[in-house]
Amino acid sequence: MASSATRPDDAPARGLALDTIARVSPRPATRRTTTKSGVAPRTRCSACLLQPRLCVCRLIAPLALATRVLVLRHRKEVHKPTNTGRLAALCLSNAELRTFGGRDERFDDRGFFDPARRVLLLYPRADARELARDALDPRPVTLIVPDADWRRAQKLAQREPALAGVTPVRLEDGPPSAFRLRKHTDARYLSTFESVARALGVLEGEPVRAELERVFQVFVDRALYQRGQLAAELVTGGVPPLPERA
Numbered sequence: 001m002a003s004s005a006t007r008p009d010d011a012p013a014r015g016l017a018l019d020t021i022a023r024v025s026p027r028p029a030t031r032r033t034t035t036k037s038g039v040a041p042r043t044r045c046s047a048c049l050l051q052p053r054l055c056v057c058r059l060i061a062p063l064a065l066a067t068r069v070l071v072l073r074h075r076k077e078v079h080k081p082t083n084t085g086r087l088a089a090l091c092l093s094n095a096e097l098r099t100f101g102g103r104d105e106r107f108d109d110r111g112f113f114d115p116a117r118r119v120l121l122l123y124p125r126a127d128a129r130e131l132a133r134d135a136l137d138p139r140p141v142t143l144i145v146p147d148a149d150w151r152r153a154q155k156l157a158q159r160e161p162a163l164a165g166v167t168p169v170r171l172e173d174g175p176p177s178a179f180r181l182r183k184h185t186d187a188r189y190l191s192t193f194e195s196v197a198r199a200l201g202v203l204e205g206e207p208v209r210a211e212l213e214r215v216f217q218v219f220v221d222r223a224l225y226q227r228g229q230l231a232a233e234l235v236t237g238g239v240p241p242l243p244e245r246a
Contacts, residue, residue: 015083015242047090049081053240054222060215062093066140067203068117069095070198074148075102082181084193085147089221092196093210101152109162111124118144121166122199123157128168131202141203147192178216 045055069092071085089097098108113119119142146153179191195215201209217236224230225239232239
């Protein structure tokens with residue numbers, strides 16, 4: 001997360017090559033959705049929530065990293081196609097996506113604390129320190145990442161008792177957000193995926209961040225193309241061709 005501000009979604013490894021062919025990951029299931037009017041049915045991938053033709057799942061070879069990423073996604077984000085916490089979980093083999101915020105639902109803090117790992121909360125609280133490798137503590141990291149709008153993420157990070165003893169960390173200042181699916185007046189605010197990618201760049205190395213950001217760019221471009229907001233020739237990696245008619 002950025003040192004001054006980070007927007008959770010509101011906003012050593014093998015590469016994630018964008019030209020990875022279908023054999024890398026099986027075709028995920030699809031689901032039917034409707035427009036706000038409830039009239040025009042659409043089919044989306046159940047994992048990335050893009051239309052099947054634009055699905056990015058087959059481009060992803062999940063990275064096996066020492067860092068464990070635990071994404072805490074608010075229930076309001078579960079069905080939003082612009083949510084990027086789910087994409088982070090797809091890209092990392094050692095990641096978990098947990099949902100919180102349900103009425104009368106107990107917060108799930110199972111496995112938060114492991115004496116064999118350092119546990120960090122990626123959230124720029126006033127007492128957060130800049131994320132860095134710790135030369136004096138070689139244990140791998142469990143990185144807890146709130147995935148909600150700013151108000152809910154703040155409430156989770158500051159009020160949830162299960163997180164009270166977790167060390168908060170922030171990201172150093174960096175490039176503005178490339179997340180164009182949701183708008184924010186301050187470009188320093190990052191999406192959940194961008195925050196995770198930059199954090200892993202610190203903990204695991206810059207090549208990991210670069211590969212994750214490359215997949216993220218494809219996801220964003222295809223989503224914009226799907227909306228009719230980006231021309232096909234501007235989509236990173238191109239637009240998959242329409243399937244041939246039988």
